[in-house]
Amino acid sequence: MKSSANPGDLVEVHLSKTIYEGTLLESSEKGIVLLKLDTGYNIGFNKKDILEIKVLKKASLKTEKLEIKKDFQKPNIALILTGGTIANRYDSKTGAVAPLSSPEELFKFYPEIFEIANVAKIEVPFMKASEDMDYKDWQKIAKITKELLNDSNIKGVIVAHGTDTLHYTSSALSFFIKDLNKPVVLTYSQRSSDRASSDAALNLKCSALAAISDIAEVMLVGHGSTNDDFCYAMPGTKVRKLHSSKRDAFKVVNAEPFAKIFPAPAGVHQEGARTSSRPANTESGGNRIEILREYNLRNNKKVKLDLKFEEKIALLKFYPGQDPNILNYYLKNKYKGIIIEASGLGHVPALTSKNSWIPILKEIVSKGIFVGITTQCIYGRVDPYVYSNLRKLHEIGALFLEDMLAETAFVKLGWVLGHPEWNVKEKMLENISGELNDRLGG
Ligand code: ASP
Numbered sequence: 348m349k350s351s352a353n354p355g356d357l358v359e360v361h362l363s364k365t366i367y368e369g370t371l372l373e374s375s376e377k378g379i380v381l382l383k384l385d386t387g388y389n390i391g392f393n394k395k396d397i398l399e400i401k402v403l404k405k406a407s408l409k410t411e412k413l414e415i416k417k418d419f420q421k422p423n424i425a426l427i428l429t430g431g432t433i434a435n436r437y438d439s440k441t442g443a444v445a446p447l448s449s450p451e452e453l454f455k456f457y458p459e460i461f462e463i464a465n466v467a468k469i470e471v472p473f474m475k476a477s478e479d480m481d482y483k484d485w486q487k488i489a490k491i492t493k494e495l496l497n498d499s500n501i502k503g504v505i506v507a508h509g510t511d512t513l514h515y516t517s518s519a520l521s522f523f524i525k526d527l528n529k530p531v532v533l534t535y536s537q538r539s540s541d542r543a544s545s546d547a548a549l550n551l552k553c554s555a556l557a558a559i560s561d562i563a564e565v566m567l568v569g570h571g572s573t574n575d576d577f578c579y580a581m582p583g584t585k586v587r588k589l590h591s592s593k594r595d596a597f598k599v600v601n602a603e604p605f606a607k608i609f610p611a612p613a614g615v616h617q618e619g620a621r622t623s624s625r626p627a628n629t630e631s632g633g634n635r636i637e638i639l640r641e642y643n644l645r646n647n648k649k650v651k652l653d654l655k656f657e658e659k660i661a662l663l664k665f666y667p668g669q670d671p672n673i674l675n676y677y678l679k680n681k682y683k684g685i686i687i688e689a690s691g692l693g694h695v696p697a698l699t700s701k702n703s704w705i706p707i708l709k710e711i712v713s714k715g716i717f718v719g720i721t722t723q724c725i726y727g728r729v730d731p732y733v734y735s736n737l738r739k740l741h742e743i744g745a746l747f748l749e750d751m752l753a754e755t756a757f758v759k760l761g762w763v764l765g766h767p768e769w770n771v772k773e774k775m776l777e778n779i780s781g782e783l784n785d786r787l788g789g
Pocket of ligand 1: 430431432433475476477478508509510511512535536537
């Protein structure tokens, strides 16, 4: 199949039974032709299935350099790009996924975000895979977010981020930002924007709707199912990556999402759905937000930061037969706190095993190192009173952290220990940002 069509041209793609019309996109996948349909969705075709690509209109040369279009009739939002797949594209020369050269590149593939809001500010503090981040990156993101939240022209902030450690960052922002006044939305994509199967379009549209809503919370917004139909707005301290590749990779654990977000198909909506009262479902211009639980309302407070963080903390996963001497490493290296992802209700070998953790843990706790217990079950809570070996662990001073996620507990511990004046045990069990859920049964 030969064709004179170039990216940007309006074309017809002829298959044996169907003809698709749309704008040809630059495809990064070998053997795939990528088309942006009128509905706004991207569709990929196998070259071998195409009979003809007919050019209907050549792209105008002037449109090659994409300007970020401003529409001041729409609510202003800000975008912080930090890296990850959502800020990457496939590089056909190297065969690897690499960072976009500019934010404009992202909008080239997904201009739909502008149908909902005006992206008035874009900040790019760094471009990193999220596995390369640490607490200093969380602090940088928090500082920029604060400035944007205190800018009266901005209705909400979107943070585009890699998926792998997104829930650590959402936890960190939940603790670092005080007196939150507007939505802070963290989003992602599992497949880069230049791929037909990318999940970025729906996630960005849902994020824009969340950013202009009345939900003044740190939330992670992304696919609610494997289809391109709706997103969940999920609480930043109660969310976890639970699938390595599916679009709906993130799930709320031990809580409920704030809302379900249904963006209108491209071309239908004119403006964002607004959540004006609580709890009320809202619909506007074909966009719909279905409220699922209580949330903090948008307000006029000025946001403050509390970025203190102790870096000598660890997150340790228990496994059967593990040598407890591993804990000596933390003792020798002067760690200040450890979160243990224990089994079931919070177990580590404690009574009969030759590998009992109790003697070393007792020494650790007596030296003033905090030990927090979470469950590697993911769902549910730990409970020190059910079995006698759990009581032992409790008796030597390890703190059972209820239904807090291990990753959230790790971030919270760094933040709490950053404040030597605080009582660590009390603070770890104080519900600061929805990380503990009293209503959870069991
Ligand atoms: N490893 C990547 C990251 O977390 C994956 C992604 O972006 O989804 O940055």
